[in-house]
Amino acid sequence: MPLKIKPLEAAIHFISTHFPHCRAALLAGSVVRGEATATSDLDIIIFDDTLVSSYRESFIESGWAIELFAHNLTSYRPFFEQDCRRAIPSLPRMVTEGIVLKDTNIVEDIKREARTLLDNGPEAWSDETIEMKRYFLTDTLDDLIGYKTRAEGLFIAGTLATLVCEFILRTNRQWTGSSKWSYRALERYDPLAAQELVAVLEEYYQMNETDALIRYVDKTLSPFGGRLFAGFSLGKLNET
Structure with a gap:
């Protein structure tokens, strides 16, 4: 890969080369947040009123992996x-976080739309959704309690971490994420809950002890009625 130039310079060069007539362009992602690593890429969003539809495309230019998100207006x-x-x-x-690379007086309105959505938060889970999520957490917890091999346990613990993280966030009307963003969302909302989750996972991964992780999930479920199995039903039609 060629020598990297500064991210902002690379992004501007990319836009001027590939989309010189776009209406607006933003640079987002880890380089904007000051969290870039050796494997970080450039996330670039363009708005071009000549595009028929949106698309996503990947490039390697100026020493950077570039993820393009292309949209019309x-x-x-x-x-x-x-x-x-x-x-x-x-x-x-x-x-919302994007640095403006180019603008023809449209970015402010689009950013305002994005900020309003983020400020409003996600739609609250219904009672039925909470019940379903309790059931899936209970089922996965039972898998952890009864797993037979270390290999199975590693995958079960990972699934359980994702599910319990989602449950905490969504029952509190917080945005969530996937992979590393799931943890980051929990840490942003409740740093102590995030630290405790990491600690109980480490206890399992390093010492093969499941008790702390089981207690963590049970504590999370407790305000909503605890574990759920008997009586749960999904998709059953009422007879008339």
Whole structure:
């Protein structure tokens, strides 16, 4: 890979080369947040009213891996809505944090839309959704309690961590994420809960002890009725 130039210079060069006539462009991601690592890429969003539809494309230029998110002046809205429905506001957050590379007086309005969505938070879980999530957490917890091999346990613990993290965040109407963003979302909302979750996972991964992780999940479920198995039903039609 060629020698990297500064991220802002690389992003501006990319836009001027590939999208010189776009209406607006933003640089987002870890380089903007000051969290870049050796493997970080450049997340670039462009708004071009000549595009028929949105698309995503990857490049390697100026020593950087570049992830392009291309939109026309309306195609970003369904992505905003989809991200909000799944409570993982990837595009709204990128737009909100993005550094302006180019603007023809449209970025402020798009950023305002994104900020409003983020400030409003995700839709609250219904009682039915909470019940379903309790059931899945209980089922995974039972798998951990009864697992047979270390290999199985490693995967079960990872699934349990993701599910309990989601449960804490969503029952408190907080945005969540996937992979590392799941932990970051929990740490942002409740640093102590995040630290405790890491500690109980480490206790399992390093010492093969499950008790602390089981207690953590039970404590999380307790305000909502605890574990759920008997009586749970999904998709059953009422007879008339």
